[in-house]
Amino acid sequence: MSFWFFLPPKAFGEKVVSLVDILQHLKASRVKAGDIIVLSDGEGRAFYARLDYIRAGDAGAVLLGEVEAEVEPPLKVTLYPAVTKGDKLDEVIRHAVELGVKKIAPVLTERSVVKYTEKKGREKATRWQKVARAAALQCRRRFIPRVKAPLTFDDMLREFGLGREEMIIVPWEEEKGRGLAELAEGRRESPRSLAIFTGPEGGISPGEMEKLKQCRGVCPVTLGPRILRAETAPLAVLSIIMYLWGDMG
Numbered sequence: 001m002s003f004w005f006f007l008p009p010k011a012f013g014e015k016v017v018s019l020v021d022i023l024q025h026l027k028a029s030r031v032k033a034g035d036i037i038v039l040s041d042g043e044g045r046a047f048y049a050r051l052d053y054i055r056a057g058d059a060g061a062v063l064l065g066e067v068e069a070e071v072e073p074p075l076k077v078t079l080y081p082a083v084t085k086g087d088k089l090d091e092v093i094r095h096a097v098e099l100g101v102k103k104i105a106p107v108l109t110e111r112s113v114v115k116y117t118e119k120k121g122r123e124k125a126t127r128w129q130k131v132a133r134a135a136a137l138q139c140r141r142r143f144i145p146r147v148k149a150p151l152t153f154d155d156m157l158r159e160f161g162l163g164r165e166e167m168i169i170v171p172w173e174e175e176k177g178r179g180l181a182e183l184a185e186g187r188r189e190s191p192r193s194l195a196i197f198t199g200p201e202g203g204i205s206p207g208e209m210e211k212l213k214q215c216r217g218v219c220p221v222t223l224g225p226r227i228l229r230a231e232t233a234p235l236a237v238l239s240i241i242m243y244l245w246g247d248m249g
Contacts, residue, residue: 032051081107093147104128
């Protein structure tokens with residue numbers, strides 16, 4: 001199996017591409033001249049390439065052709081996980097990327113224990129983006145999901161108000177009637193895009209839930225009789241969604 005690397009999109013202008021940006025990764029992978037590798041632009045395209053040369057301060061490869069096998073899911077999912085304590089969100093981001101999420105926008109909610117300044121939020125977003133990139137590389141995705149700086153709850157509602165998503169799934173412990181299976185049975189066609197919002201350790205507050213219910217497309221769902229942890233719920237929902245409407249079924 002060929003090694004997989006990301007390069008900036010601008011690097012793909014010529015048939016022979018410079019690999020100086022990933023030189024350390026190439027050396028760590030112990031590839032040598034003549035080896036076949038895969039180079040992706042992180043925006044949806046990937047190419048087979050033959051490593052032409054590798055030396056102390058530079059490396060280059062010859063593009064051989066585009067990778068035809070599709071690894072990106074047909075369903076575009078934006079995940080809005082509430083910000084949680086410690087490094088829990090790192091794991092949520094890492095596994096969400098593996099499962100096929102398209103974009104991640106962490107949210108500061110009423111019951112979020114952690115509060116960030118604008119500067120701290122940007123710093124965390126930079127860290128989270130590195131986590132997403134590493135996960136995308138590990139699972140050989142063509143697309144690197146974008147991770148945004150933390151939004152306020154009201155900022156998230158404004159994004160919902162733009163109506164980009166066909167539905168907004170909100171797991172809520174007070175919802176007793178409708179689960180994800182019932183939600184899927186009620187649709188004639190598979191959605192092309194949707195959002196998932198999950199609460200923090202203390203759950204979604206009653207006031208926040210009332211605001212959510214006023215947004216078009218919001219679908220509160222139950223995840224069963226057990227209360228899932230804040231870092232478990234988004235991954236459970238995403239896994240089921242990708243089984244129902246993505247490429248894991």
